[in-house]
Structure formats: structure tokens, C-alpha cells
Amino acid sequence: MGHRHQHDHASLSPWRISPPFLLSAGFLVLIIAGTLLLKLPIAAKSPLPWSDALFAATSAVTVTGLVVTPTGLTFSVLGEVVILVLMQVGGLGLMTFAVLAFLSLGGRINGRPSLVANRAGNETHPQDVLRTAKAVVKLALTLEGIALVPLALVWVPEHGWVQGLWWALFHSVSAFNNAGFTLSPDSLMAYAGNPVINTVIPALYISGGVGFIVISGLLGYRPGRRLDINVKVVLAGTLVLSLAGTVMIYLLESENPATLARLPDLVDRLWASWLQATTPRTAGFNSLDIAALTQETSLVLILLMFVGAGANGTGSGIKVATLFVLLAATWTYIRRRRVPTLFSHVIDTTTLLKALSVTVMAVIGIFMGTLALSISEDADLLTVAFEATSALGTVGLSRGLTPELSGWGQAIIMTMMFVGRVCPLMVAHMVGSAFDASQKDELQIG
Template identity: 75%
Template structure:
């Protein structure tokens, strides 16, 4: 048994040397194909669905996007919903694990937790470290999801009964932590627009999941006599600023809209709705307001938030919060005619800046190409197709109503964008990091981009 285990570890180590991004893409493709086959089985659906619908749902679940062409709660049986839950969990935690292991394999360091391996430059990460890291990522995720399950059950068990209420709580817990945005209600969270528990627990889950494993570990290991890691500072500060500014903007822009906030009588409910709608573009995809009824300025704000996304090494996508702040720091440095960008008193090195530029340029190009393709295949206005393209590439899951009306070609475009948006940012960051691994020794700290 020991010999077989060592043989398997050696084979996995050889595979990791081939190309981690290739392994990530191949793993996601295998999950999508397996999920498609399982969702097409008779016991998975209440009524038969087309292969294209099964493929779209599986792709959306594995990439933890949340865009759907069918009503999840009405279309799928409990078995089908279980399959979707497993696909969301595997997709979200799989990418989080890959992000951590890729950082380690490039010589990155994670302070604090002794169970994580701090690789040195030019050292290939051993498969044992992969398993060990994956185990710790899963353990942390299960603990967080288990804690969140209790308050959600206090809402849904009285409403749906024990069995259905607990299932709803579990499904939405996994969906939220993995930033998936799948719900079992046809109107997402619009029925709970003023519910303080739903509007606290669900955002807490997708914000924590979006922070990333390394940031979460940094917070858990924080001591008052020690400064926070630069990446933790940037992600926490960026998340707070984007959430609060987004909430204020949405409240101001929608307060007089009779189709959204103006239709909600209580001020507290309006603030809850503004809060959830400002934080969910961090790639979560839940909504408590009708997205199709939002004003154009609000849609532009949401598109910017979707473009930025969550933190590195987390369950969310987008160009990442750290990327945005690195670019802002570089821009501010240029305007001041300085030579070295600085963020939180930490100099930003060339590798980090190149990662930020590469991820951002590719995201902009991807959104443009996706918008162009949807403009050709779909009969919809430019704002709607641009919003859909941004949501798909950022694996967010918000839609102005176009998803369920997509043509066959449009569904293919969205599926490609969801897959690329999930895999590409970290792949680009890994490739840039690999190319500049020789300069790693000079870095004491590094922001994790992608």
C-alpha cells in the first residue's frame, strides 16, 4: 500500500511539473462534463432538459457563476440540486486550493499557520503539500459553512419545515461561500429584501469566501504585536471601501426609482437592499432588487464592481481587489512623477505590476469580445449585452434578463466566457510569476494578484 501511494505521489508530482494552469483547466473541464452527464439523468430533473441546458448549468456551477437558463428550484429534483451543490463546492474550493498551491510552487510564503508549506524559490511543490493544503482549505470552508448554516436555518426551517428548511440553508450556504449565486427561489433573494439575517449571513459568506484562504489565515493568525501582511491590508481595505462606496452609490442612484428602492417603504429595508446589491457583484450573483429595473448609472456601477471582483486566492473572480489598488498606486505614482509605486508603505515590484496589467488588459479584451459576440448573436441593447458579458467573465451571475432568452450561439459565448473568467486570471498571474521567478529572492512581501 505504501509503495502504491508513493507511486501515485510521484505521478502527480510529474503532472504538476507539466503545467499547473493546464491541470486546472483540465480539472474544470472534467467536472463540467461529469456534471452535465449527471444533470441529464432522469432522476436529476422534474422535466427533461436539453443537453445544452445541462451543459450550461454545469458550467455555471463549476465556474461558480450562477447564471441559469432554467429555474433551478423548479427544474431540478433534490438529487439534481445535490449535484449542483457538489459542483459549486468542487469548483470554488478547487480554485482556492490551486491558488494557494500555485503561490507556494512559485516560492511564495504564507505566514502563521504551521500546517502550510512555505516553499523556497525554484522548488517544485510536492503532491503531499497539495493534499495537505487542499485538506486545510476544505476544513476551513466546512467550518465557516457549518457556522453560517445555523442562522439561515432559523429563517428557513420555520418557513419550509425541517427537511426543506435545512436543505435550503445548506444549499445557499455552499452557494454563498463559493460565490456561486445559485438559489432555489425563482426571484433569488428578492423575497427577503428586508430580512436582517439573510442580508447579514449571505453577504458575510460570499465576502469571506472572496477574501481568499491566505487572507483568512492572516486574519486568524493576527496578533496585536505584529503588523498585518500587506496582502491582508490591501484586500480588507479594498473590500471595505468598495462595499461602502457601492452601497452609498446604489442608495443615491435608486432611491427615486419606483421599480426598485422607492417601492420599498422602510428605510432600513432600502439600506439592506443597497448593501446586498453593492456587495454581491464581488462575483456572488445574488440579488434582492430586480436587476432589469435598475437605472443605467446603477448598472454601470455594478459593472465596475463585477469587473474588479473579489480578493486573490478566494472563491471569487474578476481582476481582483489587489489588482485594482496596484494599478491605482501606479497611476498615482506616475501623476506625482515618482519612480516607485508604493502601497501601504510597501514598494510594488515589477512582477506584481506586470501581473496586474496583464490580468486587467485581458479582462478588458475579454469583455469587449464577449460584448461584440453577444451583440451579433442576440437582439438586445448594448447595455444589456455588455452587462451580461461582464457578469459572465467575472463569474458573477447577475443578469438583466438576457440569460434565459439566449440563443444557442449566445449560450455558447456565455459558457466560454464563464470558463475563461474562472481560469484565465490565475493562469496569467501564474505564468507571469513563473517568468519572473528569478527575481523572487529580492522580495520580502508580495501582493497576490489573480
């Protein structure tokens, strides 16, 4: 009886916080603080409406990248610094929460000691948060620092030392956190054939997208040791989706005079196809005019935005592992087998429930968002569905509707960005918490 009383008392301790509550509350506080800072007269080049400041802060914290006004033309250096900080804190906060959820449910990272101890009630102690956040921040700053050098070699000759280094830093942070914010009004269209931009930027957002668990698993890998199932699925899925997307975009856009056909040679077209195929997962940069893409290509991008990135990364969407779990389960049903497997790994009921929960909620969210935008905005269905998927997947690609949004439309998009950022991990955490999570190599969904 005494032990039970002590446990209940510990559970009510103010120093133990529910991870879903921590994530949601933290993002809301960041959005409010960011809005107040961006509304300061010295943060913008001209007076900024409260709605625009709120939209920019929400987009930055949720690392989406949708903007109602071009970032570089709207904000002063101070405003750009605020956006950079919001992107970094928002992206790394999400990654920290993802790692905490993974470890608190019994997971382990190959090649690393456990960063967090399992606790009753799936609660998180501040020491666990700090320890995990330190490891995540160290990884992020290392990768962003490495990328700073080649990006500076591109932008310093164009803009001078101060502005060139600032551009390199801003885009490095934006890319790793899958935010998609740029200081150029046309995103990366001016660099469609630049090999440095088209390798460094994707390397950053793919690294941030696959997440801390996958990167740590790769760094800790030794010959003869089995790769973790999460590492295998995310890497294989990322490779397949990236290559398939690149081929499809090239084939669908090669004759489009407004996109690929405007580029001078085959190499430039391949670079542009590569970046445009990888950025929907969920970085939001573009080197092609999104509004000028064919309907077929737009549908391909909607699918890629819906899938998103890795479960423990800075991206959103239903996640790569979710897609492959559902495909494996479907293939098992077609073959009339009883137990679905992926890379010879049995997919348990908990993982299937997570995958189904996240996917169904995403479909409902996109449908509701598309319906709401169809009512509030004067735009065709493809454009509305594209914008809704981009917002819920926190991607940041736009067919031109976001800058023209009504007040209600802005409210709908902001709500979808917030929901798309916090809900997949919250659902995965809650479903996983309801089951025995003692299996150490469980596939991570959401």
C-alpha cells in the same frame, strides 16, 4: 551532469503536474461529469436539453450562477445535490490552486507553517495539493457550518425541517463559494429587508471572496505583529468598494419605484443597497430586480463585477489588489514619482506586470464577449455588456438576457465563464513564474 539528468527526470515525472494545467483539466472534467449527471432523467423535474445541462454544469463548476432556467423549478433534489457538489468542488478547487500558486512562488501565510514546499519549475506535487486542499476544505466547512444555524432559523419556519435545512445548506455553500445559485426563482428579492439573510449571506461570500490567505492572516494575527500587505490591501479594498457601492446604489435607486422605492422603510432600503453593492464581487445574488435598475446603477455594477474579489478567494474578476496596484501606479505617475507604493510597500515590476496583464486581458475579453453577443443576440448594448461582464467575472447577475440566449449565445457565455475562472490565476502564475519570486510578502494579483 548527473544532477541535471536527475532533475530533468523528476520534471518529467507523471506525479508532478503544472498548476495551470491541473486547474483547467480539473474544471473540464468536472463540467463533463456534471453535465452527464444533470442530464439523468431523475435529476430534473422534466426532460432537460443537453445544452441546458451543460450550461448549468459550467455555471456551477465556475461558480458563476448564471442560469437559463430557475434551479429550484428545473431540478429535482438529486439535481440540486449535483449542483451543490459542483459549486463546492469548483470553488474550493480554485481557492486551493490560488493558495498553491501563492506558496509555490515563495509566499508565506502569517501565523501558519508553510503548506507547500517550493519546487523547481513551479510544479506541484500531489502531496502539496492534498495538504493545501485539506486546510482549505476545513476552513470552508467550518464557515458554512456556522452559517447553517442562522439560515435554518429563517427557512425552517417557512419550509419545514427537511426543506428548510436543505435551503440553508444549499445557500450556505452557494454563498461561500461565490456561486449565486438559489432555490428561489427571484433569488433573494423576498428577503430584501431580512437582517439575518442580509448579514449571513454577505458574510459568507465576502469571506470566500477575500480568500484563505487573508482569513489565515487574520486568524494568525497577534498584537505587535505587522499585518501582511495582502491582508491589508484586500481588507481595505473590500471595505472601500462595499461602502462606496452601497452609498451609490442607495442614491441612484432611492427614487426608482421598481427597486428601492418599493421597499417599505429606510432600513429595508439600506439592507437591499448593501447586498446589491457587495454581491457583484462576485457572488451573483440579488435582492433587487436587476433588469429594473437604472442605467447608472447598472454601470456601477459593471465596474464592481469587473473588479471582483480577493486574489486567493472563490471570486473572480481582475481582483481588488489589481485595482489598487493600478491606482497606486497612476497616482505615482501623476505626482511624478519613480516608485509606486501601497501601504508603504514598494510595488515591484513583477506585480505591476501581473496587474497590467490581468486587466488588459479582462478588457479584451469583455470587449470580445460583448461584440460576439451583440452579433448573436437581439438586445441593447448595456444589457449585452452587463451579461458579458457578469460571465467573464463569474458573477451571475443578469438583466434577463441569459434565459433568452440563442444556442450561439449560450456557447459564448459558457466560454466566457470558463475563461473568466481560470485565466486570471493562470496569467498571474505564468508572469510570476518568469521572475525571481523570492520576496515573501509580494502582493498577490489575479
